Amino acid sequence: MCGIIGIAGATDVAAALYDGLTVLQHRGQDAAGIATMDGNRVHLHKGNGLVKEVFDERAMALLTGRVGIGHCRYPTAGSEGSDEAQPFYVNSPYGIALAHNGNLINTDALRRLVFEEDKRNVNTESDSEVLLNVFAHELAQQGALTPQAAVAAVAGVHRRCTGGYAVVSMVLGLGLVAFRDPHGIRPLVLGKRVGPNGTEYAVASESVALDILGFVRERDVQPGEAVVINFRGELHAEVCAAPRPHAPCIFEYVYFARPDSMIENISVHKARMRMGVTLGQKILRLRPDHDIDTVIPIPDTSRDAALEIANVLGVKYREGFIKNRYVGRTFIMPGQGERVKSVRRKLNPIPLEFKDRVVLLVDDSIVRGTTSQQIVQMARDAGAKKVYLASAAPPVRHPNIYGIDMPSADELVAHGRTEQEIETLLGCDWLIYQDLADLEAAVAGPKFPNRPFDSSCFSGEYVTGIEPGYFERIQQLRSDDAKRKRRAP
Numbered sequence: 001m002c003g004i005i006g007i008a009g010a011t012d013v014a015a016a017l018y019d020g021l022t023v024l025q026h027r028g029q030d031a032a033g034i035a036t037m038d039g040n041r042v043h044l045h046k047g048n049g050l051v052k053e054v055f056d057e058r059a060m061a062l063l064t065g066r067v068g069i070g071h072c073r074y075p076t077a078g079s080e081g082s083d084e085a086q087p088f089y090v091n092s093p094y095g096i097a098l099a100h101n102g103n104l105i106n107t108d109a110l111r112r113l114v115f116e117e118d119k120r121n122v123n124t125e126s127d128s129e130v131l132l133n134v135f136a137h138e139l140a141q142q143g144a145l146t147p148q149a150a151v152a153a154v155a156g157v158h159r160r161c162t163g164g165y166a167v168v169s170m171v172l173g174l175g176l177v178a179f180r181d182p183h184g185i186r187p188l189v190l191g192k193r194v195g196p197n198g199t200e201y202a203v204a205s206e207s208v209a210l211d212i213l214g215f216v217r218e219r220d221v222q223p224g225e226a227v228v229i230n231f232r233g234e235l236h237a238e239v240c241a242a243p244r245p246h247a248p249c250i251f252e253y254v255y256f257a258r259p260d261s262m263i264e265n266i267s268v269h270k271a272r273m274r275m276g277v278t279l280g281q282k283i284l285r286l287r288p289d290h291d292i293d294t295v296i297p298i299p300d301t302s303r304d305a306a307l308e309i310a311n312v313l314g315v316k317y318r319e320g321f322i323k324n325r326y327v328g329r330t331f332i333m334p335g336q337g338e339r340v341k342s343v344r345r346k347l348n349p350i351p352l353e354f355k356d357r358v359v360l361l362v363d364d365s366i367v368r369g370t371t372s373q374q375i376v377q378m379a380r381d382a383g384a385k386k387v388y389l390a391s392a393a394p395p396v397r398h399p400n401i402y403g404i405d406m407p408s409a410d411e412l413v414a415h416g417r418t419e420q421e422i423e424t425l426l427g428c429d430w431l432i433y434q435d436l437a438d439l440e441a442a443v444a445g446p447k448f449p450n451r452p453f454d455s456s457c458f459s460g461e462y463v464t465g466i467e468p469g470y471f472e473r474i475q476q477l478r479s480d481d482a483k484r485k486r487r488a489p
């Protein structure tokens with residue numbers, strides 16, 4: 001999952017883009033980049049690392065201009081190399097820079113067509129560079145460079161690209177162009193700020209980026225919509241895709257997004273609390289006479305749900321693991337070796353919270369099982385009498401192909417296993433998962449109980465449809481094994 005942000009401002013925007021990226025850092029820790037537009041020049045700086053590592057004062061000083069875009073990357077295609085850091089730039093037509101959150105699933109076919117028919121070279125393995133070239137080709141087919149031309153080009157992207165995409169781009173001579181895939185799988189929110197120098201707009205993966213920059217959240221960019229903001233700060237927005245089922249990614253609410261974000265008018269924090277309530281109720285249903293002494297969250301993301309579980313069960317909530325704040329998110333690290341090592345470096349138990357107690361550990365999700373396997377053992381080593389484990393999400397049994405790097409079913413601890421088998425593998429005394437219907441209802445909330453979601457990694461149902469052989473191909477390309485081999489010298 002990557003973080004994206006675009007600003008059409010009244011003064012230079014690089015510093016605001018930088019600040020915005022730092023609050024989107026949880027969405028991608030591998031690479032970061034900013035591109036700005038100043039007159040007829042695009043300035044671009046990007047590289048591997050966290051936002052604070054990629055930019056220094058000198059790099060920032062060169063990023064002049066009132067329109068700009070930023071990206072922090074968690075790769076789902078190609079390699080982790082710096083040449084695939086974003087934004088990408090093409091010089092024709094006009095000069096376009098683009099940053100993408102999501103994953104295309106027809107990249108191979110598109111790449112061929114872009115080369116053979118559009119006569120354009122894609123220089124990396126990145127699906128986002130393919131997307132940029134499709135957009136560029138479609139824009140080149142239009143007449144004069146107007147907001148309508150940009151919308152028509154985005155309509156072309158919608159016709160040709162399949163998968164999850166939220167995109168910020170800028171076109172020299174026009175301004176900022178942002179758009180979202182026709183199913184609205186990946187999030188994108190629009191904000192406005194009226195200041196002494198005029199009206200400014202920002203779009204970002206999550207509303208937290210708007211909050212800290214003083215933009216007021218206006219609305220989500222609609223599925224299939226293109227939003228164009230020109231240099232005078234005038235906004236033109238149009239839905240330009242044939243209607244498709246709306247399917248925002250449910251995993252954003254489970255794990256990815258920050259709790260202080262609003263996505264599709266749903267508070268992520270509230271969604272997580274409701275997940276805790278429904279899971280707590282399930283625990284009470286299955287074990288009305290449970291012997292749980294304390295509920296302990298596995299920091300960070302599970303905290304909201306864990307607190308509500310404790311409330312429903314009527315037992316104490318205790319922080320039993322202390323997180324080293326200087327270690328990043330484990331799940332989005334590129335290699336399994338690195339993930340395994342970092343769990344121990346990141347989390348350390350407070351023994352007195354475990355000693356002689358029956359503890360219920362709560363995680364937001366169990367994906368590869370890397371975290372839970374080690375955590376259960378740590379709890380036992382710290383003296384717990386019994387260790388129960390609850391997951392606020394159902395078993396992840398299927399790949400995610402729309403922007404979360406879980407391409408290989410074999411790497412998922414729940415794939416092809418019963419809950420009983422997973423319990424044994426993770427070494428806990430009892431394992432309990434949220435039911436999918438409860439998760440969907442918890443995220444949707446009481447006001448819109450039947451809202452649809454992309455829950456494909458739980459259900460195995462893919463809203464875009466899947467070409468035969470696709471899973472086998474991405475397994476070959478993107479399994480941990482394949483990535484290790486690619487990285488080997």
Ligand SMILES: O=P(O)(O)OC[C@H]1O[C@H](OP(=O)(O)OP(=O)(O)O)[C@H](O)[C@@H]1O
Binds near residue numbers: 363367
């Ligand atoms: O089963 P696994 O493959 O281990 O993946 C799931 C775990 O990874 C994530 O934590 P992460 O450390 O990435 O971030 P967090 O601090 O936000 O919880 C998630 O919150 C789970 O704890």
Ligand SMILES: NC(=O)CC[C@H](N)C(=O)O
Binds near residue numbers: 074076101128404
């Ligand atoms: N997680 C993402 O959104 C990744 C974007 C893009 N597919 C890349 O690999 O760079």
Ligand SMILES: [Mg+2]
Binds near residue numbers: 300301
């Ligand atoms: Mg976690």
